[in-house]
Each structure stands twice: as C-alpha cells, then as structure tokens.
Amino acid sequence: MKKAEATRLTILQKAFELIYIKGYQTTSIDDIIATTQVTKGAFYYHFKTKDEMGIAIINEILKPTLTNSFIEPLQREENPIDAIYNLMHHLLIENEFLKVEYGCPASNFTQEMTPWHADFNNVLNELTQQWTNVMIATIEKGKKKGLIREDVNPKQVTTFVVSGYWGIRNFGKLENSKKVYFPYLKELKSYLNTLK
Amino acid sequence: MKKAEATRLTILQKAFELIYIKGYQTTSIDDIIATTQVTKGAFYYHFKTKDEMGIAIINEILKPTLTNSFIEPLQREENPIDAIYNLMHHLLIENEFLKVEYGCPASNFTQEMTPWHADFNNVLNELTQQWTNVMIATIEKGKKKGLIREDVNPKQVTTFVVSGYWGIRNFGKLENSKKVYFPYLKELKSYLNTLK
DNA sequence: TTAAAAACATACTATTTAGTATGTTATCAT
DNA sequence: ATGATAACATACTAAATAGTATGTTTTTAA
Numbered sequence: 064m065k066k067a068e069a070t071r072l073t074i075l076q077k078a079f080e081l082i083y084i085k086g087y088q089t090t091s092i093d094d095i096i097a098t099t100q101v102t103k104g105a106f107y108y109h110f111k112t113k114d115e116m117g118i119a120i121i122n123e124i125l126k127p128t129l130t131n132s133f134i135e136p137l138q139r140e141e142n143p144i145d146a147i148y149n150l151m152h153h154l155l156i157e158n159e160f161l162k163v164e165y166g167c168p169a170s171n172f173t174q175e176m177t178p179w180h181a182d183f184n185n186v187l188n189e190l191t192q193q194w195t196n197v198m199i200a201t202i203e204k205g206k207k208k209g210l211i212r213e214d215v216n217p218k219q220v221t222t223f224v225v226s227g228y229w230g231i232r233n234f235g236k237l238e239n240s241k242k243v244y245f246p247y248l249k250e251l252k253s254y255l256n257t258l259k
Numbered sequence: 260m261k262k263a264e265a266t267r268l269t270i271l272q273k274a275f276e277l278i279y280i281k282g283y284q285t286t287s288i289d290d291i292i293a294t295t296q297v298t299k300g301a302f303y304y305h306f307k308t309k310d311e312m313g314i315a316i317i318n319e320i321l322k323p324t325l326t327n328s329f330i331e332p333l334q335r336e337e338n339p340i341d342a343i344y345n346l347m348h349h350l351l352i353e354n355e356f357l358k359v360e361y362g363c364p365a366s367n368f369t370q371e372m373t374p375w376h377a378d379f380n381n382v383l384n385e386l387t388q389q390w391t392n393v394m395i396a397t398i399e400k401g402k403k404k405g406l407i408r409e410d411v412n413p414k415q416v417t418t419f420v421v422s423g424y425w426g427i428r429n430f431g432k433l434e435n436s437k438k439v440y441f442p443y444l445k446e447l448k449s450y451l452n453t454l455k
Numbered sequence: 456t457t458a459a460a461a462a463c464a465t466a467c468t469a470t471t472t473a474g475t476a477t478g479t480t481a482t483c484a485t
Numbered sequence: 486a487t488g489a490t491a492a493c494a495t496a497c498t499a500a501a502t503a504g505t506a507t508g509t510t511t512t513t514a515a
Contacts, residue, residue, distance in 0.1 A: 230427075266493085
C-alpha cells in the first residue's frame, strides 16, 4: 500500500472509532487530526469536507465489516434458524468490534444523520438492504428445503428480526451491560423455533 | 398557570420539537430562543445549563407522554396479546405525536446521549423501566388468566418486544416511510399469537 | 537528475456555540 | 403605593468549529 493510501485509511479508521464512541456531530476534525497525528492539510487533501469523510467511513469501513460479520455468517450455515440465531449470538456476545456501551454503528449513524443528510441516508439504506436481502434469501432457501414452514413470510420475518437487533443494541447502550442480551437471545430462539 | 411557568413550558415544548427533529447536540440555545421568541436572559433564568433543560424535557415532556400513550393503553386492555399489539399499532400508525421520519424520541435521546451523560442515562433508564415493568405485569396477569402459556417468560418477551419497537422506529427513519411498519406489525401479531 | 505534481504542514479566518454580566421591567406581599 | 424580588432583555465573551490560504516536503515519471 502506498503511503498516501495508508494515511487515508488511518484517518478513516481512527475517525470511525471516535465517531462510534462519541457520535458524528460531536467528533470534530480537530479531534480526528489530534488522535491520528495527521495534520489538517493532510486531512483536507484526502477529504473535501467532513461529510465526504463520513460517507467514506460507511462505504470503506462499515461495508466490509458488514460483509464479513453480518452477511457471510448467514450464507455459511445450512439451516436459516441456526444461521440467524448464531449470527445474533455472535454479534452480541462474541464480536469484539462492536461494544455494548456504544451500540450498533450503522444504527447510530442512521439515528443521527438520516433525517437531514440525504447522502448518508442513501448509503445507509444500501448497507441495510444488503443485509436484509441476504437474510430474506436465507429464509427462502430454508423454506425450499422444508426447514421453514410454508406460510412464513421471509421479508416479514427479516424486518422483525433486524428491528429486534437494532433495538436490543439500543437497550444494551441504555443499560450499559450485556445482561439484556440474554433474555433477548432466549426469546429470539423460541421465536425462531416457531418458524419451523 | 402563572406567566413564568408558561414561559418555561413553551421553552420545553418547542425545544423538544426541535430536538426531536434535529437531535440534541445540533439544536442550539440560539435555535431555541429564536423559535420560542424568548430571550437568552429568560432562558437562562429558567435553566442553568442546556443539559438541565434536556433533563427537564425528558422528565416533564416525555414522561407524561409515556404514561398516556405507552403505559395506560397497556393497562386498559384485558388480553395482553391484544394490549401489546394494539399499543404498537397505535404508536406506529395512529399516533400523531410520533413521526416516522424522526423515530422514537426516547430512543433518539438514548442513542445520542447515553454513553457520555450519566444524568441522561439515569432518567432515560427510569423512563424505559416504567414501560417495561408495566408490560411485564400485563403479561403476568395474562398468564394467571390462562391467556398466555405457562412457560412464557414475561421479562424475556418484554425485552424482545420493546427491542422490536425501537428497532422498527429506526427502520422507519431510515426508509422514511410507514411502509416498513406493516410487515413488522404482521410478524409481531403472529409472534404474539405463539404465546397463547 | 530534475521538474512537476502529489502529499503533507502551519497559520489563519469567519461563524457558531454555551454561557455571563449587567442591565430593565413586571409582579406581589405589605 | 412601594420596595423587594421574580422575570425577563441586551450586549457581550471565550472557546470551539469547519474550512482556507499559502506554504514546504516527498514521490514519481522522464
């Protein structure tokens, strides 16, 4: 990797961390250049504005993570019920990238930026749709294999499940403890089992 | 009501609206005094700091709304399954206080303030617990009446349901349309029916 | 090796921000 | 009616903010 590309990447990575912790609006460019040890000139050489950097974070940091941690695990498993449950368990309990006290990065971004920044809205919508589309496909495959009841509506289930995930992350943030994750996961499991 | 109290209340109400729409951090005191037609002197006579006003909004605006729109409907109904479903339907579809494009005010506050402002965290936790406690009690009553299966865990179900609500509000915000609410509500209904 | 362009560095600016200092006016008990 | 205090009004300040102007240094292609 070229040095300039490396600079750009460290800006994105460190900025993401700060934003994940403090929020987008309250993370200043000065904060970012202080923690990255990159000067303002370098920052504005790589990004025209703060918002351009924000969009780049979503596209270049969040999207790859989404693919690795949210999508691939769904595609690896045979049974959609196990796939979804194991995914959630992994995201909530094991994943070290996501911290209970700071919630879900995509959800945070959506909450903060979506009503007022069309660009953010678009790219976050893409992000979410990638995830939901794969989950829908997973459930449909399960139906064909006879692992899921015929009358189950995959899109409906996906909306319900993804909502639950976003909500429980908010819950965790509020209680600042993974404790809330356990009743959620238990109930998710019994819910998913009703789809058999 | 005394005139001074009226001033305080309009500040809280208008500030709430702005914050609901734009977020807490990006709503400035100047924004608030501009839309309320109240001067800075008056504002700081009523509130020592912006955060004091923020807490007051949660206690004096959000809490009463919670009681009226989130708690009483649960207590009025006999069957917890109907109670929860009708509540959600009402909150998502009929309620005019809550707007799809701006999400859930309590959830927005949690997302934005909770990791860094202990005072906000405390009061938001109270708010949420009031709601969940009533929902738990509703389900327990339903169990005693034989309307809910014996092996259902009320706290687990409540965590699951409330998470779903918060999540679907985030979803609505993202898609900026009530359309997503319908698959959610349908699946919520079939889920709730499995608790019988 | 060298010239041009890419990559970075420093010092600055205009605006916005929460909050304050210091007033003036309205209200109310006596 | 009057004095005290509650309620508001105006003008200011210091800090923070996104972004710019104008450099210097490093890479790279010839």
